[in-house]
Amino acid sequence: MKKPELHTRHSPVPYKSYVIGFILSIITTLLAYFFVVNELWSTMVLVYVVLGIAVVQLIVQVVFFLHIGRGSRWKLVTFIFTLLVVLIVVVGSIWIMDNLNYNMMDMTPQEQRQYMSENQGI
Amino acid sequence: MNRAEEEKAVFSRKSLGFWVYLMTDCVLFATLFATFAVLRTATAGGPSGADIFDLQFVLIETMLLLTSSFTVGLAVLGAERGFKKQTIVWLIVTFLLGAAFLAMELYEFRELIHEGHGWQQSAFLSSYFVLVGTHGLHIAVGLLWMGVVIFRLLQRNFKETDIRRLSLLGLFWHFLDIIWIFIFSFVYLIGGMA
Numbered sequence: 001m002k003k004p005e006l007h008t009r010h011s012p013v014p015y016k017s018y019v020i021g022f023i024l025s026i027i028t029t030l031l032a033y034f035f036v037v038n039e040l041w042s043t044m045v046l047v048y049v050v051l052g053i054a055v056v057q058l059i060v061q062v063v064f065f066l067h068i069g070r071g072s073r074w075k076l077v078t079f080i081f082t083l084l085v086v087l088i089v090v091v092g093s094i095w096i097m098d099n100l101n102y103n104m105m106d107m108t109p110q111e112q113r114q115y116m117s118e119n120q121g122i
Numbered sequence: 123m124n125r126a127e128e129e130k131a132v133f134s135r136k137s138l139g140f141w142v143y144l145m146t147d148c149v150l151f152a153t154l155f156a157t158f159a160v161l162r163t164a165t166a167g168g169p170s171g172a173d174i175f176d177l178q179f180v181l182i183e184t185m186l187l188l189t190s191s192f193t194v195g196l197a198v199l200g201a202e203r204g205f206k207k208q209t210i211v212w213l214i215v216t217f218l219l220g221a222a223f224l225a226m227e228l229y230e231f232r233e234l235i236h237e238g239h240g241w242q243q244s245a246f247l248s249s250y251f252v253l254v255g256t257h258g259l260h261i262a263v264g265l266l267w268m269g270v271v272i273f274r275l276l277q278r279n280f281k282e283t284d285i286r287r288l289s290l291l292g293l294f295w296h297f298l299d300i301i302w303i304f305i306f307s308f309v310y311l312i313g314g315m316a
Contacts, residue, residue: 013199018192018195018196021192021195022189022191025303026185026188029185029188029303032307033177033311036177036311036314036315043315046312046315047315050307050312051308051312054303054308057303058300058303061191065191065299066297072137075141078141078145079141082148085149086148086149086152089149089152090152090155090159093159093160094159097160
């Protein structure tokens with residue numbers, strides 16, 4: 001029996017995909033730049049807006065440039081796993097260290113040690 | 123399995139292996155991003171991001187790298203369709219854009235060090251130089267790789283293996299562009315806010 005052919009799955013990527021990806025990337029980059037340069041909102045809002053735009057651009061580039069859906073399924077699985085690790089490392093670090101900085105504000109190392117032994121039992 | 127199919131299977135494993143390398147590189151950059159995020163306010167009396175970043179300069183850098191990511195895609199597409207001349211031309215364009223990007227980055231570093239804001243000055247500057255410098259090092263390696271590919275294509279006939287290697291180079295270059303988008307947003311735009 002002859003195996004069914006899978007030509008459609010391995011057909012070359014169309015040019016259109018790159019052109020769309022490129023235009024969307026340019027637009028998102030300029031958008032983030034103008035929001036920040038013109039200081040449209042308060043700093044806190046701007047931070048979230050810029051991060052949101054960066055995530056949009058990540059999705060655009062991964063879909064249109066890296067073609068994550070094409071080829072091996074493991075590509076997608078390893079990608080998602082890596083995203084998880086990256087998020088844990090980055091968000092976790094910021095979270096913990098900001099809390100630490102907040103709790104230890106304006107203290108000399110000696111005061112810190114005393115504060116920790118009195119309040120945290122360390 | 124005939125020879126062509128076998129080669130294809132071997133390549134799809136190689137391609138996945140290269141992809142896994144890129145993912146581990148992602149984790150490397152994630153640790154550097156986390157370091158930067160934690161140390162961004164630790165300026166030790168030195169300048170903060172708002173004092174030293176020239177956003178217009180960085181925007182031009184970003185556009186150069188973004189365009190090079192597009193042109194390397196065009197080179198890969200040309201190769202898949204067997205257009206050798208088109209592939210070489212787009213690769214050379216990509217190489218020039220990448221080299222211009224690297225030159226701008228080195229110029230920026232030189233200016234900072236010249237003004238006395240080297241990596242020794244504060245934890246913020248250390249983490250900044252390590253993060254952006256690591257990306258620059260990757261770009262330099264990518265340029266070297268691209269130079270070898272261009273040289274090979276000029277010297278020899280176009281082979282199936284060349285096309286496949288080229289697609290890995292394309293993957294690497296797109297990856298570096300994505301990392302840069304986060305450096306642009308995280309370090310320059312957010313880090314540069316007062």
